[in-house]
Amino acid sequence: MGNKTEETLLQQHRIDEFEIERRKALFGFGATDAAALLQARSCVLPALDAVVEAFYRQQTANEEIALIIGDSETMRRLHLAQRQYIDDLFSGIYDENYVNNRLRIGVVHKRIGVAPKYYLSAVGTLRRLSREQSIRTSPMQRMPRRQGQRSQSSSSSTPHWCSTPTSEA
Ligand code: HEM
Numbered sequence: 001m002g003n004k005t006e007e008t009l010l011q012q013h014r015i016d017e018f019e020i021e022r023r024k025a026l027f028g029f030g031a032t033d034a035a036a037l038l039q040a041r042s043c044v045l046p047a048l049d050a051v052v053e054a055f056y057r058q059q060t061a062n063e064e065i066a067l068i069i070g071d072s073e074t075m076r077r078l079h080l081a082q083r084q085y086i087d088d089l090f091s092g093i094y095d096e097n098y099v100n101n102r103l104r105i106g107v108v109h110k111r112i113g114v115a116p117k118y119y120l121s122a123v124g125t126l127r128r129l130s131r132e133q134s135i136r137t138s139p140m141q142r143m144p145r146r147q148g149q150r151s152q153s154s155s156s157s158t159p160h161w162c163s164t165p166t167s168e169a
Contacts, residue, residue, distance in 0.1 A: 009103040010096055020099055029094075038092030040134070045087070047133035052082045054129050055122075065118055086130065 004012060024030065044051075056075065060066040069075055085105070088098065109119055 008100055009107065010100045013103065015096075015099060015103075017096055020094070020096065024094070034092050034094060037090050041090035041092070043134045043138050044090050044130060047130070047137040048083055048086060050133045050137070051086060051126070051129050052079050054133065055082065055126055058125055058129075059122060062118075068112060068114060068118075086126070 010016070056079065060069065060075075069078065088101070091098070
């Protein structure tokens with residue numbers, strides 16, 4: 001039997017470029033979605049610190065999660081890791097390197113013993129906070145509303161909060 005330490009996680013899971021493309025197709029994730037994520041990047045990045053702050057404030061309000069995280073040094077490492085995680089989400093590149101990295105993050109949590117219920121609820125929290133904080137930081141949101149302009153709904157599928165404001169010509 002081969003030694004696992006000689007294989008990447010991608011190799012261990014038999015995931016190659018072709019399999020990644022198949023999975024993207026399975027989820028209906030295409031080039032347009034990747035481009036939309038990359039476009040949203042400029043709106044999300046200014047909100048990054050606020051998102052990460054709010055995320056861990058909320059996470060550590062749960063006693064069991066706070067116990068797993070355990071100490072302030074781990075917390076500091078987590079802040080940096082979470083920043084990078086969100087940044088990578090909006091890179092527009094979802095290739096073998098990205099998938100291998102995500103698999104590694106999964107393995108880390110499995111080893112620590114983070115229950116799926118905590119991980120999945122954290123994903124929901126992260127998604128909500130990213131949207132809320134990005135809207136708050138967005139230049140569109142800070143612009144005074146023009147007469148007759150309807151208020152922006154954060155539940156819309158179009159990220160209009162993320163569009164570049166047009167000049168008031
Ligand atoms: C949205 C869900 C989550 C994301 C995106 C996330 C992201 C990450 C990342 C990127 C790392 C660094 C992995 C590495 O070392 O390469 C990490 C580590 C870790 N995560 Fe999470 N995490 C999530 C949920 C959770 C939850 C719910 C807990 C606790 C119940 C948790 C506890 C930890 C701990 C203790 C570490 C190790 C930190 C260290 O010692 O350096 N994570 N996480």
